Amino acid sequence: MLLSDIQAKLLIVDDLPENLLALEALIKREDRTVYKALSADEALSLLLQHEFAIAILDVQMPGMNGFELAELMRGTEKTKNIPIVFVSAAGREMNYAFKGYESGAVDFLHKPLDIHAVKSKVNVFVDLYRQSKALKQQLEALEQSRREQETLLAQLQVTQGELEHAIRMRDDFMSIVSHEVRTPLNGLILETQLRKMHLARDNAAAFTLDKMQAMVDRDERQIQSLIRLIEDMLDVSRIRTGKLSIRPVEFDLSRAIGNLLESFAPQISAAHSSVNFTAEQPVIGHWDEFRIEQVVSNLLTNALRYGANKPIEVSVYAEGDCAVITVRDQGIGISEENQQRVFQQFERVSASHVTAGLGLGLFISEQIIAAHSGTISVQSALGEGALFKVCLPLVQTSATYDDDRGRMGSNDTD
Template sequence: MPDQTDEANLLIVDDLPENLLALEALLQAPNIRVHRAESAEQALELLLCHEFALAILDVQMPGMDGFQLAELMRGSERTKQIPIVFVSAAGRELNYAFKGYETGAVDFMQKPLDIHAVRSKVSVFVDLYRNSKRMARQVEALERSRREQEVLLDELRSTKAELEEAVRMRDDFMSVVSHELKTPLNTLILEVQLRKLQLSRNNFAAFEHDRLHAMVNRDERQIQSLIRLIDDMLDVSRIRTGKLSIRTSRVDLGQLVGGVVDDFAAQMEAAGCALEYLCAETIVGVWDAFRVEQVLVNLLTNAMRYGAGKPVQIRVSSRPDAACIEVRDHGIGISQKSLERIFHQFERAEGSESSAGLGLGLFIAEQIVKAHGGCIQVESREGEGALFRVTLPL
């Protein structure tokens, strides 16, 4: 039995109701629906509402005859492909068949109709219609499959590109990590070897108070460098697993920033960067003091690293329901290309490859600020320094 989706509509047009009834009875079959029209005008209304496998038109009708209806059908995009069969009771001498073929008919039948011939011809056109619909569905399915395959291919290409980028980032990261970890470790190893040499020579003068104090300070700086690198890597791991902890309490932001500025004063002076701090009011909010300090340390470290020995300004101010920290340097600046990815992990500004760091500081800083419900922005042009602005909801 034909599928329900293959139901075929047939249009029969005749001005005599008894002819329509007889023809309808003749054409009745499973999954075939016959639509009757007693005039060309009724037929046009049906043609607007349904899709037909075949139209059987009586030639001689009052008003618009079958030939005129056929010409209208052939002139419309919607109906021009419908096969047309003409029927007529007129004698063959009127040559209606020739005129019917001229108007685009596929067949012409004389009344009285041969029952077997009519059923056979209608069956052929219905089968053609159903086959064309099946083929159209198959083409549509193939096209849908092609589109789905294109989407999958695009996703595969995107995944491949992401994997290649991930591999590149991993390789770059491992290269930077090995270099950054080796720097303090090599310094510590050299210090240890030098001390072993002095001890082997019984040169205890090398361990006098001032020299020993300097040694301990150098060791502490290198150990702190190692700790910072490890902490950065641990923070990235926490961020990826959603376990970055934020422990809030009431914080005086001016005092917090002032403390960090005091801690950085000696380093900034050694780098030739004058540190200017402005906070004209008391701003108290609920934040994680340790994490906010971590953000500020990263920003000041970058300002010192890329500030080219020029002044660095820190400004703390309030906004409605928020606090703002601005760190401005007047150093090498950041290119437009680097600005687009500067908050990505393992990214460092162009031209900064020789500088220390894993390229994690700004990534971690942004994640900390976001965890507070705030935002971090940067404004910069090459050669004109950079301004980092952190906004934290109170």
């Protein structure tokens, strides 16, 4: 900004209108605004409203004189730094100049005024005001720039932390995936090599119906493990792109969970555990049956994994406007700190417990329940087991689903 672009305001105070007009004519320019006051009281009102580059005060005025006005200005925070120039028609023998300087004036002019001296002094103080104003604006701009740089630096630090966290998550995820995928693959490879060895030796006894059935069962478990891992990764991708498929239909939640538990019998038996199921009456609603079964499967798998082979309790009931599913185990429990993390991606229920899976089950479950406008929560303490509670709205709202497509979002694809 050019200094000439800074508008300067000048105040002249005199009880005679003709003196004001004469002085205004001397100092007025396009880049200046001159304010005139006929008394000290009128001048004070203007001083409180505007910021002046200079104040030219007549000494002898009725009521409050120029010296008294100057003392008031010096005692007020808003006006104490305004340069004051006194003007007086009294002779030099009155010693007004000395008193004016004592009052805080920067100059003293005697009447009749020297035109060139007045213009020169006003120009000097206006230039000083503009330089001071420009410097203040530059300092403010520098301070604003400093604050913006601090904010940007803080944002960069946050972004750097997020990137570092994302890299750690990626590395952890790749490590988990490589381990989890290798486990069922190793089983399949070993089974294949064993069969090739028996075939090479013409060992027909290794392929009896009972042994073949056991082989098929083992293969099926390994293949299902691989499918589960792949589906979890696909679901995370769908969640991130807003394409998680939700197809609500009316069904009985109690019957669906009961059927699911029956299909879980082999896993429950393998975990040397048992499940007590409570559902006293039908609970009918509109939800995606496959996705709700997926959620309960994740909760039940965790309960079997961390339940210390103790009985697991599953219940379904209606509570107000919600359908409630609870899964309670009596296992190792979850610390309060970990309860805040278990619904995040790639998190395990217990870092000290050897676990299988990608750490995606609870994250996916929470997203599925959120897509139904429901909630999922956990209550637990270390060594006291865990209670997972799912609440689903019994009444379908228009905001929950896209009714025409029966799925979340406008670009939903599997």
